[in-house]
Amino acid sequence: MTAWGFLAVRLPLPENKAWAADRVTILQGLGVLDPEGQPTPRLKVVKQAKVARLTQEEWQKERDKMLQTCNQCHSKNFARAELEKGDKMIQVADHLLAEAIRIVAGLYQDGFLKKPE
Ligand code: HEC
Numbered sequence: 001m002t003a004w005g006f007l008a009v010r011l012p013l014p015e016n017k018a019w020a021a022d023r024v025t026i027l028q029g030l031g032v033l034d035p036e037g038q039p040t041p042r043l044k045v046v047k048q049a050k051v052a053r054l055t056q057e058e059w060q061k062e063r064d065k066m067l068q069t070c071n072q073c074h075s076k077n078f079a080r081a082e083l084e085k086g087d088k089m090i091q092v093a094d095h096l097l098a099e100a101i102r103i104v105a106g107l108y109q110d111g112f113l114k115k116p117e
Contacts, residue, residue, distance in 0.1 A: 002062055003060075003063040003066060004086075004090065005051055005053060007030070008093070009027060009030070009032075010054070014091075019091050019094060019095075022097070022098035024037055025098035026094060026101065029097075029098075029101040029105075
């Protein structure tokens, strides 16, 4: 298990407002939140399968474990800075992904795409 998990979404939402909005869009795209931003039954599946960290403590625990691992060979500061670069990459990737989800959602709203069964 890693801090970010393989979906790279987690709770709580980031303090950065733009990033938080992107994350909500991604969670909506994943069907974990509905279009109004309310949790769907899928959140229970995410919880049960442990595919995302859902509290700050859960995330921090895995991050600290990873830092310990890196620290077997690298200094703590180096490892921390490298992992923070990864966090930044997720932030930038989240923005691109959210933008794509909004474009596709607009195509559904305008009737250019038909919702499958
Ligand atoms: C078992 C020892 C070991 C562990 C554990 C380890 N590394 Fe490394 N890491 C190395 C070695 C050795 C190199 C240099 C490899 C080379 O230059 O070919 C390296 C290189 C790197 C580099 C490239 C540095 C550069 O300037 O090119 C980064 C970034 C890095 N490690 C990050 C991490 C992170 C983050 C973790 C924890 C998730 C980690 N490493 C865990 C041994 C380790």
